Amino acid sequence: MAKESATKRKYPWTTKVGDEKVTLRLMQPEDKDAMLEFARSLPEEDLLFLAIDITKEQAVDDWIRRLKEKILHTILVEKDGKLVGHGSLFHEEQVWTRHLGGMILLLSREVRGMGLGHLLAGELFAHANDIGLRKVMARMASSQKGAISVFQKLGFKMEALLADCVIDRNDRTHDLIMMSHDVTGFNV
Ligand SMILES: CC(C)(COP(=O)(O)OP(=O)(O)OC[C@H]1O[C@@H](n2cnc3c(N)ncnc32)[C@H](O)[C@@H]1OP(=O)(O)O)[C@@H](O)C(=O)NCCC(=O)NCCS
Known part of the structure; x- marks a missing residue:
């Protein structure tokens, strides 16, 4: 099960990525509206493969419930006071996969390709290490x-391809790719 650690990161903190100043902070229940606004501002192709449809209020409520239960850890990225993305780590709930985490990264287009994805992944790996996880998984459609x-x-290795295991918003199925990275050895 998850363990607490004395090495926990402190938030919020502000840094420069490319030419942009961004702030990283932990998501709180009060961020519900900002999360909905961020998700609803994304173009259709970014919404096609959302594992959790955070354009929907109920999904964000459920997200917040998981945050409170500490089975989900979400780091928000803000630029000029506006939410521009998040990095999240789900802690697997089933006993036999309790050493695994699942990573989701989602950034608005204006802040992609500047190193933020790498920065967020590093923060999430530090958290995964803090709570005693051993492996982080990432899932995406083969067309992504x-x-x-x-x-x-980022150093993830391909683990599996599962035929037709993802269905997009338009009800088209795609192959699911599963990738993984050991918690130790992430190159920050
Ligand atoms: C995935 C995502 C978070 C990456 O964030 P990012 O800030 O653009 O990534 P970074 O700038 O940190 O780039 C990380 C590495 O990937 C490379 N990279 C970035 N975008 C790339 C692209 N479209 N194609 C190929 N390589 C790319 C970078 O060059 C960098 O490599 P390097 O370390 O060798 O220089 C962002 O593209 C996104 O939000 N995509 C939509 C959501 C999604 O698909 N999430 C993944 C499933 S959870």
Whole structure:
């Protein structure tokens, strides 16, 4: 089960990524509206493969419940006081996969390609280590070529391809790619 650690990161903190100043902070229940606004501002192609449809109020309520239960850890990214993305780590609930976490990264287009994905992943790996996880998984559709390249560059390895295991918003099925990275050895 999860263990507390004395090495926990302190938030919020502000840094420069590319030419942009961004603030990283932990998501709180009060961020519900900001999360909905962020998700609803994303273009249709970014919404096609959301594992959790955070454009829907009920999904964000459920997200917040998981935050409170500490089975989900979400780091928000703000630029000029506006939410521009998040990195999240789900702690697997079943006993036999309790050493696994699941990572989700989602950034608005204006802040992609500047190193923020890598920065968020580093923060989430530090948290995974703090709570005693051993492996982090990332799942995406096989058609999400950009995301697959990003995770490969982050050091994730391809684990499996599951035929037709993802269905998009338009009810089209796609193959699901599962990638993984050991918690130790993430290159920050
Ligand atoms: C995935 C995502 C978070 C990446 O964030 P990002 O800030 O653009 O990524 P970074 O700038 O930190 O780039 C990380 C690495 O991937 C590379 N990369 C970034 N975008 C890439 C792309 N579209 N194709 C190939 N490589 C890419 C970078 O060059 C960098 O490699 P390097 O370390 O060798 O320089 C962002 O693209 C996104 O929000 N995508 C939509 C949601 C999604 O698909 N999430 C993944 C499933 S959870």
